[in-house]
Structure formats: structure tokens, C-alpha cells
Amino acid sequence: MAWRTGPQPVVIEGPRQAVGGAEILDLMRAASPPRQGEEDGGLDLYGEDAVAVQYKAWKKLHPSALEFFDSITSSARDKRVAVFLDYDGTLSPIVEDPERAFMSDQMRAVVKEVATLFPTAIISGRGREKVFSFVKLSELYYAGSHGLDIAGPSRAPAGNGSSEAIPVDGAEKDDLSVFQPAAEYVPLLDEIYARLQREVAPVPGAFVEHNKFSVTVHFRRVAEQYWEQLGEIVRTVVSEYPKLRTTHGRKVLEVRPKVEWNKGTALAYLLKALDLDDSSGVLPLYIGDDRTDEDAFNLFQERGCGCGILVSTVAKPTAAAYSLRDPSEVSDFLHRLVKWRQEDQKVDQASQ
């Protein structure tokens, strides 16, 4: 496996995702519709009872992956399983300060166990180094910046069919192998990061995070009365950079290279690179909480294989088949996965 043999990002032609003034405010509102007891994302609901009723109906369509654990694992029988995880909101709870989005030691321990049993990757909107600094596990594959920065494990990856990562041409022997298909955008992103930092400074609570191949403008701590002002600043600045586009996630606007690359294409890339794209012999699992994870769920839907699990306490439109409520349920699910595989291995050994 060599990282550079897979599909490469295609430049998006024309104005797609060049947003206008009203549109950017809509994006921000869509990222956080006001509702009782919930923080963001979801369908239009009216009051607490309606929230509960909608959630109950939604759970029928996207049942709990814990309740349906046996059915998920029975579809994995005799298959290789691969595990793909989002970071924020999935492995760590959503918090106000992104610098403090720590994962618990318990979560780290179970992810480490998962990675000893299955090829495991984290696919995050964060910069790869940043997400590594939170997770601190060298057995995993990491795809940072929504998949624009992919690296193999620095330790031997899990057995079960995964391949050794091969350093890219010219890399030092002990370098991680990396795939960075939008490397030429870095100077532009550095420039817009500096610009946005300056320009959003007057907006109380707003701040900008550099995720290497994307730049994130946070508005979780911005009072709604300033959203229009903030959205307008972002729109005006980004409109000066025709090679960049704006997308949105949980109370963030994200500035990304205008290339056809997202968590779904990154997932497809990893499946191919790790020789895991045989749909009859592999069951990939993807767990994520955000809109950006929908690209990965959509890939499974398009391919008719794979198991998408959305982490949410509210009803949201999703292409995921199953749901989990929060990172603590993600941890429970991963524990059960480990136990299931270990028991499976015992049965195999006993029958040999």
C-alpha cells in the first residue's frame, strides 16, 4: 500500500459553496437552531414534548447500536471489521473551549484495545497533529483536516488485514507516511487564517482555529445578536479567495480548499489503501456526530455496505443506519465490540 495510489481530490469548478450574506446566516442558524435542552443541530421542533416525541419516532428509523449490537455483529460474522471514528462529539464531549476537548482515559483505553483488534482510524476536522495530541495513540491511522492529511500508524497497525504504511517518496525512514493532497493550499490557508483572526477580533466570543488544511471560525461563545456581523466578515473575506469555500459544522464555519474531498472521500481512500474495500468480506463501521460525518454515512449508503452510527440526542436527518446518544454510549459500544471479538477469537482457538 502506498498512500499516493488512491483517488486524488478534484478541484471544484465554479462558484459552488460561495455563499451570499443571507445564506451564511442561514448556515450558522442551521448549525444551531435554538431549542430547549439541546445545544445544536436537528429538525424543527416545538417545545420539549415535541422533542421527545420526534426523537422516539426518529429512533425507530435509526435504532440504538447498543440495542442492535447482536444484529450488527451477526452481519460481521466471517468478515474483517474496520473501525472509523470521528473525534469531537464522538470520542470527546462537546465543550466551549476546543483546546479543552479532552477524551477520557477510559475512552483512550478502549480505543487502544479496538486498534489492537481491528484496523482503526480517526477521521476529524481537526488538524492531524492536534487530534493526535488529544488521542495520543500511535497504533491508529489519522485523517485530519476532513481527510486532507492522512497518516499511518507509527507503531505496527492491527493485524486483521491492514497493511503497513509506506513512507511517501523522499520521506525520512522514521517519518510517518503521509498523504496530503491539498498541500499547495497551505500558504493560502495561512494567509486567510491571519486575515480572519484580525477581522473577527471585534466580535465578542469569536475566534479562529488553524486546522492546517482548513481554518475554523468558532461561534459557540458568540451571542446570536453578533452572528450576522460575524457571518458577513467571513463571507467577505472568503469571497476574496476563489480557491477556498465555506462549509459549516457544530457552531463553526469552516474555510476549506475548493476541492472535492471530504470525510466520505477520505474514508473511501483509506478503505482502498488498506485493502478493505471488498464489500463482501469487510464490514467498516463509522461513528460520528456532525454534518461532516454524513459524507461517510452516504458512502456506505451508496455502496450498500458498511455500518454508519450517528451520535446524537436529538432527531436529525442522517444517512446513518444506527444511533448512539453520546460519547459514553460510544465507549460502551466499543467495549462490547472488543469483548465480541475476543470471545470470537477464543471460539476459533478452541475449535483448532
Ligand SMILES: O=P(O)(O)OC[C@H]1O[C@H](O[C@H]2O[C@H](CO)[C@@H](O)[C@H](O)[C@H]2O)[C@H](O)[C@@H](O)[C@@H]1O
Ligand atoms: O470532525 P471532528 O473531529 O468532529 O472535528 C470538527 C470540529 O471539532 C471541533 O469543534 C467542535 O468541538 C469543539 C469542542 O468540543 C466545540 O467547541 C465546537 O463548537 C465544535 O464545532 C474543532 O475545534 C474544530 O476545529 C473541528 O473542525
